[in-house]
Amino acid sequence: MNRFFFTTLLLTSVGLTTPLSALRVNAQQSSGLPLTIEGGHGTKKTMTVSLEQKPTKNLGLNLKVKGAEGAQEGWLYVNGQVVAPLFSWYANPSNRNQIASVRLVTPGAVWRAGLNDVTFVARNNNTFKVLTANTYETERKTHFTNIANRNRTSTISARRPVRRSSSYTLTQAPQAIATASVGRKTLTLTDLIATVTQPHDVPAPGVPQSFDFQQYPRPSVASRPERLDQPLPAGSGYVNTWNHIDSLQRDAAPNVKVEMGSMFLSFFKDGKWHTTEMGPPCRAYTYEYPTIGTGKDTDVAACENGAAFAGLGLKGWNKPNRHTHGWVQNGRVGVNSEDVEHFMVWASARTQPIDPGKPANLDGQNYQYGIGGDYFNSDEGRGRKAAVHSRRQIVGSQWKTLVGHNMTPQTIKTMCAQGNLPSELPLVGGCSSSSGAFRAGTSSTPNPSPKSLAKATGQSSRTQTASVPFKRTGTGVLTLTQLRDAVTKPHEQAPAPTVPSSYCQAYNGKPSTLNHPSNSSCKNEFGDDQFKKYRTINPWFVAYSRTKTPDTIEMGDMYISVLKRGVWTTHNFGPPGQAYLFKTESLNKREAKDVATLGNGVSKLGYGLDKWQNPALSAHGWPGPHWDIALNDAEHMMVWVDARTQKEGTHAVGAGLDLRDNVLKTGLPAAIRTRQRFLGPQWTTIVGHNIHPDQLATICQKYGYPSALKVEGCPQQ
Secondary structure, rough: OOEEEEEEEOOOOOOOOOOOOOOOOEEHHOOOOOOOEEOOOEEEEEEEEOOOOOOOOOOEEEEEEEEOOOOOEOOOOOOOOEEEEEEEEHOHHOOOOOOOHHHHEEEEOOOOEEEEEEEEOOOOOOOEEEEEEEEEEEEOOOOOOOHHHHHHHHOOOOOOOOOOOOOOOOHHOHHHOOOOOOOOOOOOOOHHHHHHHHOOOOOOOOOOOOOOOOOOOOOOOOOOOOOOOOOOOOOOOOEEEEEEEEOOOOOOOOOOOEEEEEEEEEEEEEEEEEEEEEEOOEEEEEOOOOOOOOOEEOOEEEEEEOOOEEEOOOOOOOOOOOEEEEEHHHHHHHOOOOHEEEEEEEEEEEEEOOOOOOOOOOOOOEEEEEEEEEOOOOOOOOOEEEEEEEOOEOOOOOOOOEEEEEEOHHHHHHHHHHHOOOOOEEEEEOOOOHHHHOOOOOOOOOOOOOHHOOOOOOOOOOOOOOOOOOOOOOOOOOOOHHHHHHHHHHOOOOOOOOOOOOOOOOOOOOOOOOOOOOOOOOOOOOOOHHOOOEEEEEEEEEEOOOOOOOOOOOEEEEEEEEEEEOOOOOOOOEOOOEOOOOOOOOOEEEEEOOOOEEEEEEEEOOOOOOOOOOOOEEEEEEEOOOEOOOOOOEEEEEEEEEEOOOOOOOOEEEEEEEEEEOOOOEEEEEOOOOOOOOEEOOOOOEEEEEEOHHHHHHHHHHOOOOOOOOOOOOOOO
């Protein structure tokens, strides 16, 4: 059978240490790129990816996809292991007939040197088309954090490649997509923090996207963050525990059930924790969204030997599009909720065969488990409200312990350091941030409650977080004062000598609290409403020779980060490898092209180098492709780059970002501009943003700042 080959461009990677060669994708004619995935639930298409060496980090996959409109359109498998949902937070209903960029982070351990099978699997009747693909190594967390965890402790055995065909269903070869599972009946500080900072392993199947717990537990940084570190509402007299089981395969009964251990409930009141072992959740109904008030099937859980069991094909749960909701019979604890500062629930689960005499793929990603707790005001359950959710996590043949609570990461760290967490909590691994509590992708939230902080003798409320998961060229740390300077001070030489003084950008960045001395039409609005309609972003820089002294400018990776629903999402564009020269009076006329060179992870240019021989010219440049991201719910944006020169003060550099409604040249140029800064031999972080100076400290305390940007005294997401 004929084969065809094409080579995609390897993007500059986040955290790249050992570059991979350009990715070669090859596939048979029946399943070659572009891949169109259609034909109903379980339809698959596979391409093969050839790597010259096994990745040393996680491997990111950049895709161009047409029709990425839903968060639960399918799954991505690598060498038979499910590694990411399609298309999670990249989904947007407006993508129905549009091409969108999708960036998925997969565990490096599932890839191998040589040929790798990359399979796209559809859920329900979703249809989408994969147009292009390329890879990069990264230190960012995978979409399924439980898979990243199990890959650190287990090896993946070699197997025969997946048989390719134009389409086939999940039921034809269930073992081909099985994954190993390493569970535990313990929790770490990282687990406790992830509960309020990380999304579910899989966006909750069947839950409408309009529900704020479809992707994240609540409370969390993205869902009801105002409930973190807040007492339960006054007037409730009882608390209880509950659980959810989601069927992920949407297939017939897989001969697999979920075994659920005892549930625990603990609340912090009068300076100490009060813990109750509630028992296993032996009562369960099935439900469908969006009508969740009425149970469809009753009494679908079995109970024996101190554990509860539920699964497709067991005791009345026969429809995979339904989920179970379970609880402990008569499982409630009386408490005056007004004095409850913190609330926590935890429980363990694993998979078991329904019929031990028949095959059962226990680690085949069959079920996702979640737990939570309610508060209510009567024996009949009137006024019942969810107090906490856990993250929903995929369960396999080994025990996994889940936890839900309403504490911020800082409160968890503080109380852990004090030894002031429930003694019954199966916590292992230590309490310091160096133990891994703040890893790539964790988010930051408001400061601890005053009552909790009062017990933290000698503890800082703004502890510096651990390592940055993005490759930074410089090593400096920004302060809130420097972030304030970005929008309250003019350029270090104003007006900039290469910009006509009548231009708005001649004196200061944008937005800014400063007014142009003579041009009243210059607007420096901090509001974000003007950004809502745009969906692509690109960064850029400008540079000029200040002293007419030949010198070299070095610039590292350019970053943009967007704050949406309390979570910073950051994109690394790589160093600006494209640049041209222009005259002051004719900004759009290029006097010389290709004046920047790339090498050793930085971009180099400057007066006296190559084509830049006229000190009166300025440079303008940018890195790789634009970033596709919907901004309809964006709150704030930041852009930054690290830069330096060999000599002191020879050049000045500024940066900024453009917004566009598509890849065409329409939109809002220079939506954000930095101050232009003089450079020296030490790396300088040049940063711009649209956060009003009065809000900088609030953002620090409430959300923190992007983990790729070091801000002194602020948590990092």
